[in-house]
Amino acid sequence: MTVHTPPPEGGRIVDEPMGDALSRRYLAYALSTITNRALPDVRDGFKPVHRRIMYAMHQMRLNPQAAARKCAKVVGEVMGTYHPHGDASIYDALVRLAQDFAQRYPLVDGQGNFGNIDGDNAAAMRYTECKLTPAAVLLMEGIDQDAVDFRPTYDDQDEEPVVLPAGFPNLLANGSSGIAVGMATSIPPHNVGELIDACLLLLEKPEASTAELAEIVPGPDFPTGGVAVEGHAAMLEAYETGRGGVRLRARWEREPLERGGYQIVITEVPYQVQKGKLIEALAELIEQKKAPLLGDVRDESAEDIRIVLDPKSRNIEAESLMESLFRLSDLEIRFPINMNVLDASGTPGVMGLKACLQAFLDHRRDVLNRRSAWRIERVEKRLHLLEGLRIVFLNLDEVIRIVREEETPKAVLIARFGLSELQADYILDTRLRQLARIEEMAIENEHKALAEELANLKALTSSPAKQWKKIGQELEATRKAMVSPRRTTIAEAVDSSAFVAPEAFIPREAITVILSERGWIRAVKGKVEDPSELKFKEGDSLGFLVPGFTTDKLLVAASDGRVFTVGADKLASGRGHGEPLRLMIDLEESAGIVALFAHQPGAKLLIASKAGYGFIAPEDELLAQKRGGKQVLNGDLLAAIRVTGDHVVTIGENLKTLIFKAEELPEMGRGKGVKLQSYKQGGLTDVAVFDGEAGPEWVDGGGRRRNWPDWKDWLGKRAGAGRMGPRGLRKFR
Missing domain, CATH: 3.90.199.10 (Topoisomerase II, domain 5)
Known part of the structure; x- marks a missing residue:
């Protein structure tokens, strides 16, 4: 049995700070990922x-x-x-x-x-x-x-x-992408003919600027075609710095149909966009009513791509439909440009267009010189052997005699004719039939051709000018072998800020929004004459009835102080019970709906909390872009009322009522607000806004609306305690 003695104490233990140990090991991993996995070499791509x-x-x-x-x-x-x-x-x-x-x-x-x-x-x-x-x-x-x-x-x-x-600039021709540790690369494909033309310009004019090269290489050339709409200035900056991006759109055309109709046919999709997923996304936009101009989408592709889009109406302009879809789907993408590569020494760095092409040319020169040196070595060796054969033909009879009669023909040949050992071996290995007279001419011709080739090769390796000229000739031959028309069209830059929002194309139709007590929302066309005829799920009832239009934005105020925004065009039709509002907004289960409005630009809302605080909020500042809404009130929301008058009336849990002018409230986008009415205990029960000329109204216990002719007796300053209201006053709405 073998006994293994442990190493001396500390032999397997490295005493160093944990931070240093982790840093060194992580750095080694990062460098390995960068150089051996994620980043391409600038020379061969x-x-x-x-x-x-x-x-x-x-x-x-x-x-x-x-x-x-x-x-x-x-x-x-x-x-x-x-x-x-x-x-x-x-x-x-x-x-x-x-x-x-x-x-x-x-x-x-x-x-x-x-x-x-x-x-x-x-x-x-x-x-x-x-x-x-x-x-x-x-x-x-x-x-x-x-x-x-x-x-x-x-x-x-x-x-x-x-x-x-690398016979052609593959890095830029086919592009590359990868994610390393702390860095990434994203290089789009280009047309190899344009790249070679740019290389030839650099050979002719080494000081050529990136702007001159960009005239030859105006932008990427993707294998799937498409239309690049980034613009020359943006592409030039990307080629200068090695960072940027290019916006790529699908190629489409308008096909007329009978009776004045038309359909749009997409023949090329953006690079790296999967056609199947694109069609699914377009169909989902239709289903979710996020593409109001698009009526239908279908795939009629065979070997070539053919995606057919039907507009919602023949009155819709094809350009308007496509502009809306470019914003909503992957019919337009932005391909990032980050030309992060490894140089000839293996060092990562971002290079511009000129630097990448120059690195390729430098590599081609190195390849040319190495191939020339390799060829020179072999030509010289062959010439050396041919020199030996020429001696044989001049002394053929003597050579044959030596081979037949001498015991050590190799040594005798070397001594007799001054041959090298290599020449002697070659002569002895040569078959006799190859020494015929006709072979002598072939050897002389071969010797002459090789001598000429050797002179040319040595002249090439000693002259940088000849080397660059040779590289140019090789590139021109490569261009002829790989000629391929440009597939991606370079178009004028499109100003995305000038695009009209898809909502602007929604047909304006009158609707009535119905929200039930349990949070089911739907929209019916026109006006609801008799709300009592509306049907709801068992145990549910009408919560809010709001007239509006399909182009409206709905503001939903929740008890947790948030205000959500919902497009009226996205609501389910009124044939069924609708759909839960919580599927459209991120509303907490514990929160309830306090108010529902059709947004009016320039309008204002009175925001009041249960604690008796409030403020005036401009509706334009309450619109939210996300499902999570916008936090408006710091506290529990009691009421959100559109300001249509100049006075505010409040009633507390203690039944005391106070009336004050609306101008005493501050106007703000969010916050806690100021005190509306003072209470020793309890809080606010209800609040309303009214016009001083018409006077307020209130609702008695029987649900009847009552006038309030002597309301001025309750007029005071904001934050006052108020006084007991008229008999039966409990709420204003």
Whole structure:
């Protein structure tokens, strides 16, 4: 039995502050995420997983002319040799490289179900097959000619490229996105022809400004097309700083129908918007009455996208309908631009358009020089061997004699003709039939061609001007091979602040809003002549009856001091019992409804609490944009009354009544307010506003309204105690 002695005391213990230990370890994790997972390299535009997929497929000889292989085979090779992570993440990356709606220039030729723009996933990797596309071959060209550095794989059993040669600016051509620790990247796709033209301008004019480059590259070119409406100034700033965004809209056209009608057909959706989810969202807008101009939506897509929108009425302008939908749905998106990349040294940083293109050109020059050096080495070696063959042909008989008669022909050849060991070995390995007279001419021609090539290569490596010229020629050839018309239209900037709110397009129709005691709300067309004929759920009854229009905003005042806003056009029809108001607003279960109004711009409300405090609130300041409403009163709300007169009358729990002028109350948006009436105990029971010329009214115990001719006897200053009111006075409404 082996006895393991423990290490010396402290041998496994590191004595350091916890903060330092955590900081160092978290920093190591953050740097690993940034450099090995989330940010692309500015030179080839790849993250490690994509680069490893490309190289593994290259090693498997899955070129465009070869037969496709199972994706499972490729994923297994990538995972086992280069990328020690889950097969799902590798396959997801491979699938994205093959999707023509995700990549502007797909790098994988996928065969089988690789998903679609509706959002359906690709089939399992055991069913699909893949190989490289011609664009991917351009990115790999020269990788076997020492064009780039290699490093050991994770298990030191093989080697992988640090970066690919990159025959075109893939970073900007296909874009990239990723989230690291403390930083992110988001680069849109561009047209490779425009990018190469911009590179050629930089070769011709290195001091060219970003503005000059932006004339050639006016904006992104997304694989799904669309219309970019960001504007030249905003795009120029994004290309200057490396940060910004581009607003992208769906492409649409108006199709006339019979009898003066029309329909709108959407042929291109914004980038990364799933068509299926977009149609679901549009249908939900119709169901929730949030798109008042849209009547119906249907999908008539086959191979091409065709989403048909029917307007609510033929009188609605197509432009108005689309502007409202651009604001309400993903028919318009804002694609962020954050060109955060790793430079040639692996350092993360945000680069502008010119910096990215210049980094690509610098990489191409490095690749060119390394390939030239690799070729020079091999040409010189071949010329050396040809020199030996030329000596053979000049002394063919003697060489044959030495080979036949000498015991050590290699040593004799070296000594007799001054050959190198390499030349001697090559001569001895050469077949006799290759030494025929006809081969002599071929050797001379080959020697002449290689000597000329060597001179050109050495001239190229010693002249930066020739190197840049060669790079330009290679880029022009690449442009011809990858020519592709622009898909995204660059349009004039659209001022979103000038858009008319969708509510402005709601047909103005008279309605009556019905809110029951239990909180069920609905709207019926026209005026309710006899409220007693209204039907409610068993045990429920009428709470509020408010006339208005479909274009109105309803103000709902709750007992917890909040005021909510509900669009009248969003209410359920009056055929049934409606729907619970609590589904439309975030109203607490313990809170009740105190008042319901159709908002009148410029109007004012008297807000009063049960404790006897209150103030005047402008209705315009009470409108809320969120379901949670707006907190108006600090306390329990007793009443919210529209101010239609110049006097306020209050009655307390002690039955004392006070009348004072409304001008004594402050006007404020929210708060506790000032004291309305003083009480030794108890609080406020009811409050009302009336016009001094007409006088107030009150309701007796029998529900009859009574005049109050001597109301001035109760007139006083705000916050007074008041006096006992007329016999039977309990409330004013």
